Amino acid sequence: MREIHDPELLQYYLKTFEIKPILNEDLLPYLTLYSYNHGELICTQGDPYNHLYLLVKGKLKIFNTSPEGKTLILSFKTPLDVVGDIEYVQGTDFINTVEAVSEVHMIAIHHRWLNKYASDHTPLLKFLLNVITKKFFVKSSSLSFNLLYPVEVRFASYLLSVCFDERDALYSGKLSTSHLIDAANLIGTSYRHLNRVIQHLSKEGLVERHKGFIEVKNREGLSELANHRNIYEK
Amino acid sequence: MREIHDPELLQYYLKTFEIKPILNEDLLPYLTLYSYNHGELICTQGDPYNHLYLLVKGKLKIFNTSPEGKTLILSFKTPLDVVGDIEYVQGTDFINTVEAVSEVHMIAIHHRWLNKYASDHTPLLKFLLNVITKKFFVKSSSLSFNLLYPVEVRFASYLLSVCFDERDALYSGKLSTSHLIDAANLIGTSYRHLNRVIQHLSKEGLVERHKGFIEVKNREGLSELANHRNIYEK
DNA sequence: AAAGTTTTAGGACATATGTCCTTCCCAATG
DNA sequence: CATTGGGAAGGACATATGTCCTAAAACTTT
Numbered sequence: 222m223r224e225i226h227d228p229e230l231l232q233y234y235l236k237t238f239e240i241k242p243i244l245n246e247d248l249l250p251y252l253t254l255y256s257y258n259h260g261e262l263i264c265t266q267g268d269p270y271n272h273l274y275l276l277v278k279g280k281l282k283i284f285n286t287s288p289e290g291k292t293l294i295l296s297f298k299t300p301l302d303v304v305g306d307i308e309y310v311q312g313t314d315f316i317n318t319v320e321a322v323s324e325v326h327m328i329a330i331h332h333r334w335l336n337k338y339a340s341d342h343t344p345l346l347k348f349l350l351n352v353i354t355k356k357f358f359v360k361s362s363s364l365s366f367n368l369l370y371p372v373e374v375r376f377a378s379y380l381l382s383v384c385f386d387e388r389d390a391l392y393s394g395k396l397s398t399s400h401l402i403d404a405a406n407l408i409g410t411s412y413r414h415l416n417r418v419i420q421h422l423s424k425e426g427l428v429e430r431h432k433g434f435i436e437v438k439n440r441e442g443l444s445e446l447a448n449h450r451n452i453y454e455k
Numbered sequence: 456m457r458e459i460h461d462p463e464l465l466q467y468y469l470k471t472f473e474i475k476p477i478l479n480e481d482l483l484p485y486l487t488l489y490s491y492n493h494g495e496l497i498c499t500q501g502d503p504y505n506h507l508y509l510l511v512k513g514k515l516k517i518f519n520t521s522p523e524g525k526t527l528i529l530s531f532k533t534p535l536d537v538v539g540d541i542e543y544v545q546g547t548d549f550i551n552t553v554e555a556v557s558e559v560h561m562i563a564i565h566h567r568w569l570n571k572y573a574s575d576h577t578p579l580l581k582f583l584l585n586v587i588t589k590k591f592f593v594k595s596s597s598l599s600f601n602l603l604y605p606v607e608v609r610f611a612s613y614l615l616s617v618c619f620d621e622r623d624a625l626y627s628g629k630l631s632t633s634h635l636i637d638a639a640n641l642i643g644t645s646y647r648h649l650n651r652v653i654q655h656l657s658k659e660g661l662v663e664r665h666k667g668f669i670e671v672k673n674r675e676g677l678s679e680l681a682n683h684r685n686i687y688e689k
Numbered sequence: 690a691a692a693g694t695t696t697t698a699g700g701a702c703a704t705a706t707g708t709c710c711t712t713c714c715c716a717a718t719g
Numbered sequence: 720c721a722t723t724g725g726g727a728a729g730g731a732c733a734t735a736t737g738t739c740c741t742a743a744a745a746c747t748t749t
Contacts (some may be wrong), residue, residue: 289603291603293602307591307592349584353584354541368601409603411708432714647699647737650699652735
């Protein structure tokens, strides 16, 4: 992690993502731009709350490790998104661990300044309300989906979301096998079982296994299987 | 459902739950008090958004029915709680169905007045932010818990939450069997499987089956099994 | 009280998923 | 070129869970 002293880049981000309107003028001097490399942790579950972060570049992985040591991926995030919003509102420690998946830029605001200058700033409150409500909605759908459907269906939905997203640096319709473990943790199953499911999907002709990646052969069929629900959509 | 024309009762609720501070003065004339009987539906998933509701008396069941017809109970609610908050912020149709479990009183506010008088009312925004953040937190924990642990563990946690809550009209440590189907739907499993798990817990001596109810015999043991997590706590 | 009806528990079997371990492939290295 | 090490896929077996159906119990109605 390193701080980027580049006021122009900061201005560029503020403008591109239309962040200024949601922030109080007084806050602007206290914004810091940080950069993280692939694999670096932005925060770890249990860390005390310090900053509210705005993701403006790159991709994040949000996950949680259970007392038993099992990892559950909660989501991937791309700009513009917010990290630490729940913690800010509740004043609690970080619930999850956040890791940079690519090179990541984040704008950080220390809670001290938020409390001082923006705790009654309507645009920010509305912005947070909007963001958190969306998160709740996604989480809620995700919970239902996970409880109601088996791994095969969830994976179908996952494939559709991930493989046809140009931002993912993946060839369209293909999923690199190195991401399979992540996929398993996101879906909430074991790597072993995911392999079994892929095997089954192969037999059905929906996907094909090549060395290094998995290719979607029948997008429509997968969509059918997933009940047309794109639960992992960003 | 019927409207209660009782300004004094309304005032009583506003005072008891300290609702006035969060509402804009201009809204007060537009509050309506409704009563629902056991079993009545307050709203059904897919209904267009109309009101924001404040639960001030009784108990609600929030559930969702999948396209396949499976019911998943998302939560039970007791005063003070809010219904329709997510829908209000997002401007979407109702996501879930809400049913009165007992006699229920709700204060309803039509979105028309909220938009007109309170869309910039900081106390309300903060209140909603707080409520929704809590909901998110619960939902998030619930998702992890469901994905990581088997039904036995979840049911243990459920028993601890429900059986030792005096508001539940249950003898302490006992769960009426008529609530078993609800329990299964809340935990996200089948009634059949829940029975199997109860059988197993019986053999372990943690609970005992009597006609009409299930009795907790070893609270500490259940808590151990549930990893001391009370995920269904209200 | 007898007959029918509804509710509740559980049997049988199939499927879904987890755990552990082995095998295979490929790349890096001496 | 043979050796080794690591990652990826899959076999074997156990457990978890779902579906469908039956049996037993409780409750209604006549």
